[in-house]
Amino acid sequence: MDTAKPRLDLLRSMTDEHVLRTLMRGARATRAEIAAATGISKPTISDSVRRLTAAGLLVDTGERTTGRGRVGSYYSLAPDVGAALVVEIAPRGVTGEAVDAFGAVLARTSVPLDRAAGEARTARALTEVAGALTGQVTGGLRVAVVSAADPVDRRTGALVHLPDAPFLVGTLAPVPLLAPLVDGPVLVDNDVNWAARAEMAVGGAADVGDFVYLHLGEGLGCAVVSDGEVRRGHGGLAGEIAHLYTPGPDGTAMPFTAVFAALGLRRPSSTAVDVDALRAAAAGDDALRAVLATAVCGVLLAAVSLVDPEIAVLGGEWGADLVPDVTGRLGTAARHVPVTAGRVAEPQLAGARADAVERLRAAIVARTR
Incomplete structure (x- = not known):
């Protein structure tokens, strides 16, 4: 069995991931800067940049280095690699954000609700928010992360109705509602869990x-x-x-x-x-x-x-x-x-947003394999 090609494909895939993740940490970089940041040789980085550009994941920004020495071209992620959808379902309403791979909020919209909104009205608000954001990003929504002010069934992502819960939306199921609008997976969790993740990352914990x-x-x-x-x-x-x-x-x-x-x-x-x-x-x-x-x-x-x-x-x-x-x-x-x-301010959204960015980056990297 000839193992040379699988081994070469693996090395190329690993190099491509290094290049993409380096560019995800900054807005732009030259091939020489990427080589210095990754410790990978300049010729290998140049080959990777050519592959990723041909695949539509990178673009030449048109900017060039100045000063003495060889002129270098700046590359960045292609503008149509897509965005992540971040949604908060709360008593005051449904709020959604489209977030890019750098963590920047590209667009934000909300639909107001009240505590007696019920399942049907909340479902309409959720699809309205997601639909509005879909039309405001280039490349579509690649992943979605939802924060809900109700318990969440970990197997299905559906909200769980408990006695005496102050925000009652029945057994609302965000996953099938968002699936037609999102190219990749939809993850749903309780808002307190997302808040804890945010506090663990940059807050009180x-x-x-x-x-x-x-x-x-x-x-x-x-x-x-x-x-x-x-x-x-x-x-x-x-x-x-x-x-x-x-x-x-x-x-x-x-x-x-x-x-x-x-x-x-x-x-x-x-x-x-x-x-x-x-x-x-x-x-x-x-x-x-x-x-x-x-x-x-x-x-x-x-x-x-x-x-x-x-x-x-x-x-x-x-x-x-x-x-x-x-x-x-x-x-x-x-x-x-x-x-x-x-x-952390708005910790539930901050926690969900951080997770969505990581999932979006992983989805972009996965397109190289």
Whole structure:
């Protein structure tokens, strides 16, 4: 069996990947700059650039080096290599972005919703957003990443209906809705999981491989990160803490979500926490802050006992407000961890966007094989 050609094809494929990934880290580069960055010889890089240009993945920008020495041509990714679709499905509406391989947002659009939108209206909003973005990018949408403010079935990508969830969209299935508009795979995950990934990358849990991220907002959620991976559980429902028992206002154990009903801090005719009312009341009421901190500590202590995190990160609209109070109470427990505030703006979108960029880059590289 002649193994020379398969070996040569593999070497060419590896070189092409090095060239593409080097160009994905910057807007443009000459063949000499790519050779210097990769440590691969200039003739080998030149051959790769010719192949990738012929394949439509690279273009000569028309720009040339100046100064002494041989003139070099600048190359960049072709403008029609496509984009990634990033979508957030939240109570306020569906927001979508088209993102390029450099992580730049090429276009953004939104369709407003309310908490009673329901499955059919949310599905229409999702396809409307994706359809609008499809027409605004050259080369089409190659991959899609969706962040949803509901639990997500890890096998199907469909949203899961749980009792008392504040944002009810039934069993909305984004994957089949987006598949006709996206050339490649569609990945769906819970918004709290995406937020935890963002905090692990550049936020309050930067470079920490074992932590819990508690989302405290209109809804209540938790992401468990172990060995650098978000643990989603058998059905994707890990971290659904709304019905975890914790001390209530009178010290009696009750579901976490019921604490806010007992305090009168829910939105009318909803299980959603009234964030504005909570923040206003807690700002001048130490007793209320103590009740909230005690309830949050009950949730964190359960997490500490079960998954042994290094730290806990509090995010969401009012999570950071309680960091001092939670830290004080948690520090007296037999087992406790440092508590810090989330630092990333729109962490759910940031986490989904970062993943989408990596998947888009992988899809571009895969076209060379």
